[in-house]
Amino acid sequence: xxxxxxxxxxxxxxxxxxxxxxxxxxxxxxxxxxxxxxxxxxxxxxxxxxxxxxxxxxxxxxxxxxxxxxxxxxxxxxxxxxxxxxxxxxx
Numbered sequence: 001x002x003x004x005x006x007x008x009x010x011x012x013x014x015x016x017x018x019x020x021x022x023x024x025x026x027x028x029x030x031x032x033x034x035x036x037x038x039x040x041x042x043x044x045x046x047x048x049x050x051x052x053x054x055x056x057x058x059x060x061x062x063x064x065x066x067x068x069x070x071x072x073x074x075x076x077x078x079x080x081x082x083x084x085x086x087x088x089x090x091x
Contacts, residue, residue, distance in 0.1 A: 003038035006054070015054075024046065044080055
């Protein structure tokens, strides 16, 4: 589901998989597989980068496939931000 959403936005913006892969710093074949299967597209950092590149709402990528009634969007966003800050501080 997430890969399909990313593909839709990518093609709407006229970007190739090679272009996105280059911006993300990964091989085109690796990116293509990720987009096709949706696997490997769950890293907070990569999702944030993709959201920035595609000019879309970061939370839309995070919430793909989650039932809206089961989520507290603000709590989830706080958790993601805190996790990203911790990861950044570790580097």
